[in-house]
Amino acid sequence: MTGRxxxxxxxxxxxxxxxxxxxxxxxxxxxxxRRGLHVAVHGLDLAVPAGGVHGFLGPNGSGKTTTIRMxxxxxxxxxxxxxxxxxEVPQHLPDVVDRxxxxxxxxxxxxxxxxxxxxxxxxxxxxxxxxxxxxxxETVGLVGRDADRYRAYSLGMxxxxxxxxxxxxxxxxxxxxxxxxxxxxxxxxxxRETIRDLGEQGVTVLLSSHILAEVQQVCTSATIIxxxxxxxxxxxxxxxxxxxxxxxxxxxDPARAGALLAAAGLPATTDDDGRLRVESDDPAxxxxxxxxxxxxxxxxxxxxxxxxxxxxxxxxGEALGEEGAR
Amino acid sequence: xxxxxxxxLTRLRWRRAVVLLVLVAVVIPMVVLAVRAWDTRAVSxxxxxxxxxxxxxxxxxxxxxxxxxxARPRQYFGPRAERFTPERLQRECSRTVGFRPTVSDYVGxxxxxxxxxxxxxxxxxxxxxxxAMLLAGxxxxxxxxxxxxxxxxxxxxxxRLRVWAAKAVAVGLLSALxxxxxxxxxxxxxxxxxxxxxxxxxxxxxxxxVESVVWSVLLVTGAAVGGYALxxxxxxxxxxxxxxxxxxxxxxxxxxxxxxxxVRWNPGTNAFAVVNDGAVYYVEPPPSCFxxxxxxxxxxxxxxxVTRTQGGLYLGGVLLLAGAWxxxxxxxxxxx
Numbered sequence: 001m002t003g004r005x006x007x008x009x010x011x012x013x014x015x016x017x018x019x020x021x022x023x024x025x026x027x028x029x030x031x032x033x034r035r036g037l038h039v040a041v042h043g044l045d046l047a048v049p050a051g052g053v054h055g056f057l058g059p060n061g062s063g064k065t066t067t068i069r070m071x072x073x074x075x076x077x078x079x080x081x082x083x084x085x086x087x088e089v090p091q092h093l094p095d096v097v098d099r100x101x102x103x104x105x106x107x108x109x110x111x112x113x114x115x116x117x118x119x120x121x122x123x124x125x126x127x128x129x130x131x132x133x134x135x136x137x138e139t140v141g142l143v144g145r146d147a148d149r150y151r152a153y154s155l156g157m158x159x160x161x162x163x164x165x166x167x168x169x170x171x172x173x174x175x176x177x178x179x180x181x182x183x184x185x186x187x188x189x190x191x192r193e194t195i196r197d198l199g200e201q202g203v204t205v206l207l208s209s210h211i212l213a214e215v216q217q218v219c220t221s222a223t224i225i226x227x228x229x230x231x232x233x234x235x236x237x238x239x240x241x242x243x244x245x246x247x248x249x250x251x252x253d254p255a256r257a258g259a260l261l262a263a264a265g266l267p268a269t270t271d272d273d274g275r276l277r278v279e280s281d282d283p284a285x286x287x288x289x290x291x292x293x294x295x296x297x298x299x300x301x302x303x304x305x306x307x308x309x310x311x312x313x314x315x316x317g318e319a320l321g322e323e324g325a326r
Numbered sequence: 327x328x329x330x331x332x333x334x335l336t337r338l339r340w341r342r343a344v345v346l347l348v349l350v351a352v353v354i355p356m357v358v359l360a361v362r363a364w365d366t367r368a369v370s371x372x373x374x375x376x377x378x379x380x381x382x383x384x385x386x387x388x389x390x391x392x393x394x395x396x397a398r399p400r401q402y403f404g405p406r407a408e409r410f411t412p413e414r415l416q417r418e419c420s421r422t423v424g425f426r427p428t429v430s431d432y433v434g435x436x437x438x439x440x441x442x443x444x445x446x447x448x449x450x451x452x453x454x455x456x457x458a459m460l461l462a463g464x465x466x467x468x469x470x471x472x473x474x475x476x477x478x479x480x481x482x483x484x485x486r487l488r489v490w491a492a493k494a495v496a497v498g499l500l501s502a503l504x505x506x507x508x509x510x511x512x513x514x515x516x517x518x519x520x521x522x523x524x525x526x527x528x529x530x531x532x533x534x535x536v537e538s539v540v541w542s543v544l545l546v547t548g549a550a551v552g553g554y555a556l557x558x559x560x561x562x563x564x565x566x567x568x569x570x571x572x573x574x575x576x577x578x579x580x581x582x583x584x585x586x587x588x589v590r591w592n593p594g595t596n597a598f599a600v601v602n603d604g605a606v607y608y609v610e611p612p613p614s615c616f617x618x619x620x621x622x623x624x625x626x627x628x629x630x631x632v633t634r635t636q637g638g639l640y641l642g643g644v645l646l647l648a649g650a651w652x653x654x655x656x657x658x659x660x661x662x
């Protein structure tokens with residue numbers, strides 16, 4: 001699975017060829033501190049097609065946030081090239097920044113100002129009318145609490161204010177870094193629906209997350225990275241379908257069944273509960289091999305992988321190490 | 327840029343710490359003004375008569391002592407007395423051994439002369455403005471860093487030098503406005519009080535005051551922008567204030583340890599020179615002056631001067647360096 005081809009000019013939803021809104025080539029970020037050199041991003045090639053919600057997955061410390069910060073001009077790349085809407089960044093970031101909304105890590109606002117005043121300062125800096133602030137507050141459900149100081153907000157309200165800030169620009173690209181962190185289940189659901197709605201309205205969303213169920217539910221495509229390198233990228237269905245499909249088999253005599261399947265060229269392993277996992281996409285072949293040995297099935301279930309298993313398979317051994325401190 | 331500047335001015339207006347410091351910058355000079363008005367109030371006739379009687383009682387009749395001084399000047403002034411003319415000897419004896427305090431010496435109150443206020447309370451007010459506005463510039467942007475909102479701002483305006491400049495101009499404008507208003511009110515009020523009391527002022531004092539106010543406004547603005555630039559560099563109000571505090575202590579110790587001429591580099595001396603068109607400091611006269619008993623020549627008087635130009639170049643140079651370092655660092659470094 002590692003090294004799975006990256007979409008190039010790019011297979012979007014439904015197999016249409018679409019423009020890329022985010023591209024990176026050989027992106028590298030090094031940090032130097034007293035303990036030496038740390039490489040957070042290792043030559044990352046990322047391609048995010050226009051439209052839909054694109055998941056950006058990786059274990060903690062894999063370089064997701066650093067990549068996002070480089071794209072948004074908050075951190076300098078050590079090497080490599082980045083493009084947003086076909087513009088080289090950071091050189092031409094001012095040309096496209098009005099089309100990009102972003103929440104990077106935790107929301108960051110002035111704690112002593114009200115939610116509304118925080119948004120007003122941002123909207124006025126880009127010449128957006130104050131009425132746009134009202135609309136953004138309405139969208140994220142903060143009307144009525146907008147006159148409260150930011151420091152009095154719950155974490156969920158802070159996240160919603162951060163999303164409201166991104167909506168001030170009416171962006172074509174939304175970059176969200178762990179947007180549901182700290183939210184209660186209802187809040188998570190609301191944010192998820194907001195993201196899905198935005199994707200359906202034509203906004204391209206790059207959703208960085210380590211909540212895999214969330215990504216699987218919301219995203220149309222995804223990129224998985226580990227230790228600052230791209231491990232896989234493509235449509236979510238393609239990622240789930242990749243690798244050898246398998247079936248779960250229950251029989252009275254698993255040992256004999258295993259031998260029969262192996263003789264038929266169908267490798268099988270025995271799970272803790274005594275059932276077999278057979279690596280084959282052909283249920284008829286499994287049935288034939290067992291019936292030939294007079295072993296009768298009590299269960300035959302096709303196993304579809306979920307994103308979590310794909311992710312764990314790809315990122316095995318990718319726990320946060322010395323590299324990727326951010 | 328104008329839009330960004332207006333946003334930064336609004337941000338300043340909404341920062342409570344900045345508002346508090348502006349309040350300090352207004353209230354303390356007004357307190358100083360009231361104190362100076364009270365301390366320079368005219369001496370009443372009754373008070374004057376009572377003080378004169380007291381002086382007579384305290385200092386007695388010095389005529390015999392003066393006669394003794396005139397007769398044996400060497401005992402009073404050393405070998406140099408031999409070079410005195412009779413007129414000078416008379417003058418020196420009257421001034422030293424025949425000293426008798428004036429009424430104002432005794433009361434401890436001088437009339438309100440603007441020339442005197444320029445180098446005393448006027449400079450004190452400027453010092454208050456410098457400290458308050460420096461802290462305002464520091465805390466304004468320190469808050470942006472500590473709250474993390476700096477990165478949020480850059481997501482909306484990624485041209486960092488523009489952001490740096492807009493904030494610097496906002497801090498500078500606020501400081502200049504506060505300093506102009508406070509100093510205008512301060513000197514206007516002092517002038518009115520002096521005029522109401524019919525205290526004679528030296529010719530051209532109005533021009534001197536206006537000149538001093540203009541340079542003071544520049545100094546206060548420079549200090550505020552300097553505080554801002556240092557905090558943009560250090561990214562922490564506490565760090566900047568700590569560094570300034572440390573520098574003031576270390577430089578004090580250094581200046582005490584180094585030869586007398588090092589006082590020339592004291593920021594306070596240079597600030598005084600900028601505000602008051604020059605500052606005089608003193609160095610130890612060379613040993614030959616003591617051998618010769620010569621305390622009159624320029625060299626032996628030990629007086630040295632920092633001119634306004636020198637002071638301005640020194641402080642302006644420091645500000646320029648800090649600003650350039652701060653802006654280039656802000657442009658280059660990753661923003662958390």
